[in-house]
Amino acid sequence: xxxxxxxxxxxxxxxxxxxxxxxxxxxxxxxxxxxxxxxxxxxxxxxxxxxxxxxxxxxxxxxxxxxxxxxxxxxxxxxxxxxxxxxxxxxxxxxxxxxxxxxxxxxxxxxxxxxxxxxxxxxxxxxxxxxxxxxxxxxxxxxxxxxxxxxxxxxxxxxxxxxxxxxxxxxxxxxxxxxxxxxxxxxxxxxxxxxxxxxxxxxxxxxxxxxxxxxxxxxxxxxxxxxxxxxxxxxxxxxxxxxxxxxxxxxxxxxxxxxxxxxxxxxxxxxxxxxxxxxxxxxxx
Amino acid sequence: xxxxxxxxxxxxxxxxxxxxxxxxxxxxxxxxxxxxxxxxxxxxxxxxxxxxxxxxxxxxxxxxxxxxxxxxxxxxxxxxxxxxxxxxxxxxxxxxxxxxxxxxxxxxxxxxxxxxxxxxxxxxxxxxxxxxxxxxxxxxxxxxxxxxxxxxxxxxxxxxxx
Numbered sequence: 001x002x003x004x005x006x007x008x009x010x011x012x013x014x015x016x017x018x019x020x021x022x023x024x025x026x027x028x029x030x031x032x033x034x035x036x037x038x039x040x041x042x043x044x045x046x047x048x049x050x051x052x053x054x055x056x057x058x059x060x061x062x063x064x065x066x067x068x069x070x071x072x073x074x075x076x077x078x079x080x081x082x083x084x085x086x087x088x089x090x091x092x093x094x095x096x097x098x099x100x101x102x103x104x105x106x107x108x109x110x111x112x113x114x115x116x117x118x119x120x121x122x123x124x125x126x127x128x129x130x131x132x133x134x135x136x137x138x139x140x141x142x143x144x145x146x147x148x149x150x151x152x153x154x155x156x157x158x159x160x161x162x163x164x165x166x167x168x169x170x171x172x173x174x175x176x177x178x179x180x181x182x183x184x185x186x187x188x189x190x191x192x193x194x195x196x197x198x199x200x201x202x203x204x205x206x207x208x209x210x211x212x213x214x215x216x217x218x219x220x221x222x223x224x225x226x227x228x229x230x231x232x233x234x235x236x237x238x239x240x241x242x243x244x245x246x247x248x249x250x251x252x253x254x255x256x257x258x259x260x261x262x263x264x265x266x267x268x269x270x271x272x273x274x275x276x277x278x279x280x281x282x283x284x285x
Numbered sequence: 286x287x288x289x290x291x292x293x294x295x296x297x298x299x300x301x302x303x304x305x306x307x308x309x310x311x312x313x314x315x316x317x318x319x320x321x322x323x324x325x326x327x328x329x330x331x332x333x334x335x336x337x338x339x340x341x342x343x344x345x346x347x348x349x350x351x352x353x354x355x356x357x358x359x360x361x362x363x364x365x366x367x368x369x370x371x372x373x374x375x376x377x378x379x380x381x382x383x384x385x386x387x388x389x390x391x392x393x394x395x396x397x398x399x400x401x402x403x404x405x406x407x408x409x410x411x412x413x414x415x416x417x418x419x420x421x422x423x424x425x426x427x428x429x430x431x432x433x434x435x436x437x438x439x440x441x442x443x444x445x446x447x
């Protein structure tokens with residue numbers, strides 16, 4: 001007999017009841033592009049595989065009270081190609097176009113990338129600079145978790161065993177431009193060595209506000225607030241950006257792995273940040 | 286919806302290349318395993334962890350990786366493999382172009398490449414060269430044949446094979 005069972009709920013209440021009973025043994029296949037990999041490598045030994053594909057309650061991309069809300073069941077490919085995202089949040093479209101490759105984008109979801117909680121989850125730094133929130137639900141309650149407080153360690157987050165992600169949402173920024181640089185060995189497919197996202201509000205080149213987040217350079221994706229402060233009020237030119245970006249080397253806590261050394265990641269963080277800021281200012285591609 | 290049998294297996298029915306294929310499988314069986322065990326061995330097993338694209342098939346109109354899709358996730362779906370494209374006597378334009386442009390060496394990546402190319406042209410019949418490169422970016426060729434593969438797909442997109 002297989003060690004796994006399969007369940008496809010047809011209503012949200014059914015899913016939440018099942019999660020309340022099975023807890024952490026119920027693994028949500030929200031896209032599910034990583035779950036079979038974990039099964040094959042033996043890091044999930046058994047339990048229920050829950051296919052949420054047919055749940056209408058976690059679908060939809062819409063603006064509600066100034067918040068752009070993306071249902072947990074929406075595929076990356078569909079988010080990227082939605083008219084609303086094209087019109088209202090082209091930055092997110094650009095970011096998602098760089099996610100993995102078209103095959104994975106046809107399977108994976110934003111919520112799945114967040115729930116997976118990898119330090120290098122590529123959608124996370126851009127969502128951090130947009131100050132995204134995760135809306136989670138259990139049979140007990142519904143709650144809103146700021147994305148910045150969501151991750152606790154590699155692969156770990158604050159979701160309880162009986163909770164599922166319903167949607168991801170963020171306030172539609174009135175002003176500003178995004179920048180996002182992802183460093184990998186190959187454009188498609190490969191795991192990032194590090195990535196940086198910025199959201200910059202500037203008059204000409206004078207910084208009104210800046211938000212900076214990084215992936216792959218700490219145990220979780222991080223919002224780099226200490227690096228943000230010295231940028232504020234500054235008039236940026238090429239060299240000033242290089243200088244201010246170096247602060248980030250103090251804020252990251254990278255490790256050495258097969259994709260790069262800790263020292264390399266530290267130095268490259270500054271370079272990537274400078275590039276991302278210049279991108280947001282239209283100074284380079 | 287699939288129910289678990291007394292022996293712990295699930296009934297499944299997937300329409301593969303327009304033919305209904307039924308079976309009884311374990312919950313964790315991948316779509317790739319299901320297809321290969323039912324003699325659709327044209328779907329190749331490369332890395333078996335979603336990195337190489339050799340197992341690409343088209344499911345409900347989208348190119349996906351069958352090695353990291355549960356067969357049960359495809360229960361009730363329509364799946365197309367490279368054999369749905371054409372036959373030796375009557376090749377699909379993409380297949381003919383791959384032959385003419387010598388877009389393969391060992392051929393292992395070809396079934397996946399063709400399905401990614403098919404999905405691209407179905408949704409975007411006139412892609413740019415850059416869009417073609419992007420569309421096959423999840424399919425690895427280790428014989429270093431990308432130029433010719435892009436050339437072949439571009440030739441079809443430009444109408445050389447009507």
